[in-house]
Amino acid sequence: MPTAAEHAAEQVASVREDPTARLALLRSLYETPPGWDARRLPYRRAALAFMGWELRRGVLNPADAGAPGSPWWRAVNDRLLRDTAEARAHVLGMGGPTSSSSVADAVTFIRQPSVRTWYRAHNAIIVRGYLDNQELAHTESRVERFFINVVLVRVLFAHALVAAPRLALGWLSPFAPVLGDPRLAITGIFLQLSRVLPDHYPLREDLDWYVGRENGFGRILDLGVIGPRLEALYSWSATELSIPQLYPLLRDGVPAYAWDSTDSAPWDPSPRLTTRAARRVLPPPISSPD
Template sequence: MSEAAARAAEMVAAVRDDPERRLGLAARFYEQRIDGRSIRAYRRAEVAFMRWQIRCGVLRADGGSPWWRAVNEALLRDAAEADLLCNGAAGSPTTRSVDAWLAFLRAPEPARWYRAHNASIVGGYLRHRDLVDGEGPLERFFMDVALLRVLYAHCLLIRPRLALGRLAPLGRVLGDPRLRGADLFLSLGDVLPDVYPLAKVGIEKVLADENYLSRIMDYGVIVPRIAQLYRAAADDLGEPELAGLCEGDFPVYAWPYEQRHVWRTDRSPLAIALARALVGPPPR
């Protein structure tokens, strides 16, 4: 193991059982300046999402989620290793995601941030799929929802025509991680519940309680593009396994294909139809 990789692993291990210190490690990455320019604005969605993780308890050492903890560690470790390498520590990137973070640090811009952040998230998803079975059914559903949202946010900026159809010019504003618009897709506070583990309620109640505007966005714009979003992100991240987390038009990382009805709805039909007409069909 290289010096940079070993030191990054030590840094993450030191905060592993303290959610607030995890947050501090993530936030400090963005306090540095690159060629005299601050990158602090890039941290907003990542920090907001970690605050949700702390609030609902998934990062707790006792009673938290082994899966969420592991995926979060992947992100922290990749960024820490890249930071160390960029600042002179010995070694070479140990993963493709570390290399992506290095590319961002050397020339910060939104598209590079998405590739780095989502490479770490996808890498964590793929490496820790063995932990999925330890989670409840609703927790597994939200794993797929969270992944779909970050892939969509990725495409807003990198492939806006796929993400927004006729409204593609809005992609740079809605997808820029430095701006408030990206919070709609990356902070996920309007999508994920604030308690872990989830109460034992049925999936139908969870879907019925979804925020109205989120439902319109999810079912009117994102759901018709699911298969294309996974393929596009897999290509852009150089992670072919990612495309296999979607079967047909349905996410299947943790949620079974046999229960794919959750990705369709008969609620708010007029508003959803209007959203689909406004954006247009996904490109073939």
């Protein structure tokens, strides 16, 4: 009988060249067999929403498709599917050790489903996927690498909304857990990128073109709310996820995953009135948050 890790690897290999099958596999991994805690099922919404955006962009297409996908996005998605599948296999009783700490976090979520255990498992897997595939990320265009960093920043912030609400929203912290709850339709953290990026890959315009068309909410969120908190956010996330390698992905206040931190202009453009207002209304915490 294969180990849990081997079984997961086989499952991912069977869907690797079929984006629709990837989505179906992720959906099936959230199903609850008899006797399992059914509270985990609603968390599937956020995971499927983001993966649906990946499918629409075409980043998960195989290399030999008419419109080839992205080796980086495919590799990170592989990690998400593999770790989630392995965790499920462990809970179903398949043998072998957990292959990584992110799999162990996913096992904890299955056994103790909650908003915090879901974010810890999901974000640990995503961060591990980022760290394992930095060389592939460097093959992407500048504009793609910028938005790869935006994705990371936003998933870290979404976690902080529920697990470190004062860090995330300061005096508005009582509202943060509801805004970050992945079970609720109100949560837009996973969906806002579809309003920034078109549904195609690769991106054909330069970065300034896309940044200039970012919707008002996204701009306020990235520059007015999250930007002043980046140092605290990355430090907290590295500790919360027990992944110290995450913190160096921010350099001199600039998200620096496969990105030159001296190329800081896209991260600190001239703030609009709404951005300045957000910074005044929601200043970052001075003391250690939460």
